[in-house]
Amino acid sequence: MDDDNSKSLCKAEFNKALIDYKLGFTAGECGALFEYFDVDSSGTISYDEFIRAVRGPMNMARKKIVAQAFKKLDADGNGWIDINDIRGVYKANKHPEVISGKKTEDDILREFLSTFELAHSMRNNEAPNYVVTKEEFEEYYNNVSCSIDDDMYFMTMMNNAWKLDQAPARGGKAAQPRAKGDNNIFNRPDPTAKPKEQDLDLNANEEQLMDHIRARIAARGARGIAGLGRKFKIADDNGSGALDMQEFKKAMHDFRIGINQKQVATAFRVFDRDGNGEISFDEFLRSIRGVMNPFRRAIAKKAYAAMDTDGSGQVDINDIRQTYNAKQHPDVKSGKKTEDEILGEFLDTFEDHYCDMPGHEDSRDGVISVDEWNEYYNNVSMSIDRDDYFETMMNSTWNLDKKRVTKKGWGGEV
Numbered sequence: 001m002d003d004d005n006s007k008s009l010c011k012a013e014f015n016k017a018l019i020d021y022k023l024g025f026t027a028g029e030c031g032a033l034f035e036y037f038d039v040d041s042s043g044t045i046s047y048d049e050f051i052r053a054v055r056g057p058m059n060m061a062r063k064k065i066v067a068q069a070f071k072k073l074d075a076d077g078n079g080w081i082d083i084n085d086i087r088g089v090y091k092a093n094k095h096p097e098v099i100s101g102k103k104t105e106d107d108i109l110r111e112f113l114s115t116f117e118l119a120h121s122m123r124n125n126e127a128p129n130y131v132v133t134k135e136e137f138e139e140y141y142n143n144v145s146c147s148i149d150d151d152m153y154f155m156t157m158m159n160n161a162w163k164l165d166q167a168p169a170r171g172g173k174a175a176q177p178r179a180k181g182d183n184n185i186f187n188r189p190d191p192t193a194k195p196k197e198q199d200l201d202l203n204a205n206e207e208q209l210m211d212h213i214r215a216r217i218a219a220r221g222a223r224g225i226a227g228l229g230r231k232f233k234i235a236d237d238n239g240s241g242a243l244d245m246q247e248f249k250k251a252m253h254d255f256r257i258g259i260n261q262k263q264v265a266t267a268f269r270v271f272d273r274d275g276n277g278e279i280s281f282d283e284f285l286r287s288i289r290g291v292m293n294p295f296r297r298a299i300a301k302k303a304y305a306a307m308d309t310d311g312s313g314q315v316d317i318n319d320i321r322q323t324y325n326a327k328q329h330p331d332v333k334s335g336k337k338t339e340d341e342i343l344g345e346f347l348d349t350f351e352d353h354y355c356d357m358p359g360h361e362d363s364r365d366g367v368i369s370v371d372e373w374n375e376y377y378n379n380v381s382m383s384i385d386r387d388d389y390f391e392t393m394m395n396s397t398w399n400l401d402k403k404r405v406t407k408k409g410w411g412g413e414v
Contacts, residue, residue, distance in 0.1 A: 007241025007280065008044040009037075042239050048229065051146055058138075058145045062154055066141045069162040070134050081116075081132040083109050089162075115385065116140045153397070160392045200259050209263055210270060214288055216257045231255070232284050242278040243271075289382030292374070296390050300377045303398040304370060315350075315368040317343050323398070350376045 001009060001017040009017070014037070015030050025033065037045045037053045045053075058066065075085045083106060092098055092108035116132045148154045159165055200212045217231060235243055235251035243251065248268050252259060259267065271279045271287045279287075292300060307315045309322045317340060326332055326342035347366055354372040355364050363372070384390045395401045 006044075008046045008239065009050065010044050014045060040233075044239055046241060052143065055146045057142050059151070061151055062141070062145055063138070065155055065158045065164065066138055067134075068164055069158055070137045072162060072164060073137075079134070081113070081137065083113065083130065086112060156396045157393060160396045161389060200263065202260065204263070206266060206270060209259065209267055210287070210290070212259070213252075213257055213267060214290070217255060217288060229281065229285075232281050240278075242280050243284065244278050248279060285382055286379070291378045292381045293387070295387050296377070296381050297374070299391055299394045299400070300374060301370075302400055303394055304373045306398055306400060307368075313370075315347075315373070317347060317366065320346060352376075 001013055003013055003016070004010075011031075011034050014034050015027075018025055018030055018033070034045070035041075037049055039049050039052070040046075057063075070081070073081045073085055073089065075088050086109050090109065090112055092105040092112075095103070095105075095108045097103040098105055098108060110130045113130045113132055116137055145154060148157070200209065204212065231251075232243070235247055235254070237247050237250070245265075245268055248271070249261075249264050252264050252267070268279070271283055273283045273286065291297075304315065307319055307323060309319045320343050324343065324346060326339040326346075329337070329339075329342045331337040332339055332342055344366060347368060348364070350368045351364050351372050354369075354375040355362075381390060384393070
């Protein structure tokens with residue numbers, strides 16, 4: 001479909017695709033569909049816009065559990081989630097930046113709230129106000145839902161993230177009235193004077209350079225995949241879906257990163273992982289978020305060891321049979337595919353990211369190596385901000401805490 005390899009579809013490419021797939025739409029209907037897909041009215045359809053339009057919003061089962069989560073978080077029942085609601089479920093006093101004195105607990109809580117507003121803000125060109133409406137909460141999970149095929153996986157993730165199967169503790173404190181200044185409804189700047197940010201040392205090494213860029217971009221309000229996507233779109237002046245050297249150089253200046261021209265060139269080379277002379281969104285995201293931290297790597301290693309049931313040092317279809325039951329999969333039940341075909345597809349998902357890396361294009365063999373496993377979870381990890389959320393996801397997916405005594409099945413445990 002993307003004939004010019006611009007990483008987006010212009011109207012001509014979109015119309016041609018509809019014709020090629022023989023969907024039978026009239027010219028007027030093609031035009032209306034293009035406008036529907038082109039959420040930001042840029043004149044092109046990005047991959048994110050395409051996948052969201054094709055996958056659509058959550059199904060009713062997912063909407064129901066998201067509504068359940070919102071209701072639980074809205075402790076005072078006023079129809080939105082604010083900083084007082086979050087104080088009851090998210091403790092910020094142990095956050096490293098609170099402990100170090102760089103930020104207050106309320107700063108961290110507002111950042112937490114802003115992650116749920118970003119997807120909605122991007123679609124409506126609005127600034128976050130640290131008050132999460134039901135619409136914003138649902139829009140956030142619409143975007144999460146797009147990348148999750150299995151309803152049961154989605155339900156498990158929601159249950160574990162928000163402890164939906166636990167009743168609220170009796171005698172607990174009710175949500176308090178909003179304190180003066182909470183939520184910063186009109187997004188006014190903080191009147192407290194802050195020290196001037198220092199530029200990076202001229203002799204900084206590559207690792208220090210990347211740490212500096214990550215910290216500065218985070219300080220500009222980009223946290224999580226949606227926030228980084230917004231920064232990327234701002235930097236992508238020509239709407240090509242990638243950053244060339246000039247766009248990257250301008251972005252480093254516009255975002256006030258504080259690096260010199262030589263450091264910009266070094267950073268561009270690091271970001272451009274495949275060396276094609278431009279930085280795709282995936283390269284941008286991966287470079288900013290980096291690989292898993294030691295805590296997450298340890299959890300991923302534990303999960304790999306649990307999957308490698310025969311201790312061979314690799315995970316193959318026989319290992320997967322011990323932990324994942326495919327006989328209830330719709331395609332198996334209908335006779336379209338065998339259980340082994342479904343298990344093979346399941347294995348493929350863990351090889352995809354590794355095979356996309358330069359030099360590993362021919363590594364797909366139906367066997368998951370440690371490197372392939374880690375690369376898969378490096379990519380999962382980059383869209384998850386909190387270590388405890390990542391840990392919960394891994395525990396619930398791979399039964400690392402041994403709470404589940406049966407095999408994971410399609411649509412339930414069997």
